[in-house]
Amino acid sequence: MSYKIPMGPYHPGLEEPYKLEMICEGETVQDAELKIGFNFRGVEHLAETRNYIQVIALMERVCGICSFIHTLTLCQAMEQLAGVEPPPRARYIRVVMAELERLHSHVLWAGIAAKLMGFKTMFMTCFALREKVMDVLQAISGNRVNYSMNCLGGVNRDVEDAPAIAGMVDDLEREMMRTIIPIFTTSSTARSRCAGIGVLTHDKALSCAVVGPTARASDVNQDLRRDAPYAAYAELDFEVPVEKAGDVRARLFVRALEIIESCRILRHALSNMPPGEISLNIDKPAFQAGTAISRVEAPRGEVMYSVTWKENSRNPARVHVRTPTYANMPAVRWMVRGARLADTPLIQASIDPCYSCTDR
Amino acid sequence: MNLWNRLMCMARRRSPWLFHMNSGSCNGCDIEIVAALSPRYDAEQLGVRLEGSPRHADILCVTGPVTRKAAGAVKTVYGQVCGPKAVVAIGSCPATTNVFIDSRTLVGPLDKHIPVDVYVPGCPPRPDAIIAGVAKAAEILAGRGRNTAPASSATATVTPDFSPAVVQASSPPSGISANGEREGQP
Numbered sequence: 001m002s003y004k005i006p007m008g009p010y011h012p013g014l015e016e017p018y019k020l021e022m023i024c025e026g027e028t029v030q031d032a033e034l035k036i037g038f039n040f041r042g043v044e045h046l047a048e049t050r051n052y053i054q055v056i057a058l059m060e061r062v063c064g065i066c067s068f069i070h071t072l073t074l075c076q077a078m079e080q081l082a083g084v085e086p087p088p089r090a091r092y093i094r095v096v097m098a099e100l101e102r103l104h105s106h107v108l109w110a111g112i113a114a115k116l117m118g119f120k121t122m123f124m125t126c127f128a129l130r131e132k133v134m135d136v137l138q139a140i141s142g143n144r145v146n147y148s149m150n151c152l153g154g155v156n157r158d159v160e161d162a163p164a165i166a167g168m169v170d171d172l173e174r175e176m177m178r179t180i181i182p183i184f185t186t187s188s189t190a191r192s193r194c195a196g197i198g199v200l201t202h203d204k205a206l207s208c209a210v211v212g213p214t215a216r217a218s219d220v221n222q223d224l225r226r227d228a229p230y231a232a233y234a235e236l237d238f239e240v241p242v243e244k245a246g247d248v249r250a251r252l253f254v255r256a257l258e259i260i261e262s263c264r265i266l267r268h269a270l271s272n273m274p275p276g277e278i279s280l281n282i283d284k285p286a287f288q289a290g291t292a293i294s295r296v297e298a299p300r301g302e303v304m305y306s307v308t309w310k311e312n313s314r315n316p317a318r319v320h321v322r323t324p325t326y327a328n329m330p331a332v333r334w335m336v337r338g339a340r341l342a343d344t345p346l347i348q349a350s351i352d353p354c355y356s357c358t359d360r
Numbered sequence: 361m362n363l364w365n366r367l368m369c370m371a372r373r374r375s376p377w378l379f380h381m382n383s384g385s386c387n388g389c390d391i392e393i394v395a396a397l398s399p400r401y402d403a404e405q406l407g408v409r410l411e412g413s414p415r416h417a418d419i420l421c422v423t424g425p426v427t428r429k430a431a432g433a434v435k436t437v438y439g440q441v442c443g444p445k446a447v448v449a450i451g452s453c454p455a456t457t458n459v460f461i462d463s464r465t466l467v468g469p470l471d472k473h474i475p476v477d478v479y480v481p482g483c484p485p486r487p488d489a490i491i492a493g494v495a496k497a498a499e500i501l502a503g504r505g506r507n508t509a510p511a512s513s514a515t516a517t518v519t520p521d522f523s524p525a526v527v528q529a530s531s532p533p534s535g536i537s538a539n540g541e542r543e544g545q546p
Contacts, residue, residue: 064388
């Protein structure tokens with residue numbers, strides 16, 4: 001006999017409203033159904049009613065965790081349509097902001113994963129460390145969450161004191177290496193809660209077309225920063241961590257290694273930052289009619305924007321967003337099959353879901 | 361007011377438990393709430409604790425511009441919080457629906473659905489402003505628990521200037537009647 005156990009939409013184990021219905025046989029999950037749409041604010045439709053300046057502020061609020069990535073992708077697509085190229089310094093500042101955002105997102109995820117493991121001390125440690133990342137973000141952009149850094153043809157604020165920021169990044173890396181990474185990789189609590197659960201095999205990962213750290217933990221070697229470089233990633237050298245196991249622990253490892261790589265990229269970008277303008281200061285952009293597509297590696301995986309413009313229009317005719325969680329979500333079903341019921345909150349959190357991006 | 365009531369009022373003021381409800385927020389405010397509970401800002405020194413169930417909570421923290429799908433749940437959850445209760449609208453979204461204004465899938469702002477006691481403006485508000493808002497709500501809650509007519513029934517707005525002491529009071533919204541009684545309270 002099987003039961004249907006609903007989890008959500010407003011559940012303490014979930015950060016955001018969505019509903020996971022699990023069909024269980026005793027303690028074992030047989031199948032799961034996911035219901036989303038609680039955060040549907042109609043952002044794509046609203047974007048059609050906003051002009052090229054307002055749409056950036058609107059798309060920034062698609063997601064509060066990866067707000068920089070959304071504006072970056074949108075601005076890259078709009079820059080293609082306007083036929084402009086951001087200056088080199090702006091491209092480096094974009095890399096710095098994107099990597100800082102990856103750091104804060106991964107540390108945040110580590111905190112939430114620790115909370116779901118029942119490791120509350122680690123949750124507090126992660127959030128204490130995340131505040132240091134937020135300090136760096138605030139030092140650069142002036143804001144903690146919605147940075148409003150991107151504009152058409154560049155960025156709004158300069159990195160004025162790169163060595164000071166680099167010092168903060170060094171401090172950050174030291175803390176990460178000293179506390180978070182060793183605890184997550186060697187602690188027996190983390191190991192016993194994560195190893196061998198929520199396995200997504202390599203074949204299943206390919207057939208579900210998962211993206212980002214979820215894919216890299218299942219031995220799918222893909223990263224847009226390396227495969228289709230944008231901003232200044234082509235000029236920076238870094239490695240893409242890939243794990244073979246495909247379980248929650250592998251996803252944890254991939255994110256831990258990405259934190260180290262992000263610190264490396266940050267240091268490299270801050271020391272090689274070219275001088276010059278940060279923005280083209282475009283007054284009246286001339287958008288070509290047509291569609292432009294831009295892809296960016298967000299902390300959770302690939303974000304794709306497809307922006308369509310009509311002739312002589314101030315507003316976009318269509319802004320389509322494809323978020324990483326939309327690609328990763330169906331894989332949860334395969335991960336929770338055969339898992340214990342108590343492990344499901346951690347398994348669904350291991351893809352780092354962001355339903356406000358997905359619902360929009 | 362007897363001793364028991366006085367004790368309960370103090371307990372409510374000193375340890376308000378929160379239930380956080382996301383009514384279609386972008387996660388920005390939600391994460392700042394969690395950051396407010398983290399060691400740097402340390403809301404726990406005010407006795408604030410995030411609860412998993414609305415039935416255990418005193419203060420309902422609502423983020424997000426209230427989407428159509430979440431509107432029913434907002435009312436249900438408000439009904440599930442045991443009285444006396446207070447509602448804090450965190451961020452500009454529940455106050456005004458923010459950049460999502462004109463969206464057809466929104467039925468916000470929040471005060472159309474439930475009475476709001478404290479507004480914490482900002483997109484998102486800083487953790488210090490959130491703590492100031494919760495502290496203000498805890499005071500309102502303590503006043504509401506007294507048998508006498510509560511003095512602080514007015515809606516408060518926390519100014520986003522990061523100094524937790526500055527709180528401006530404004531006129532009560534339509535959800536609260538003149539004598540401070542709240543509609544829909546069990």
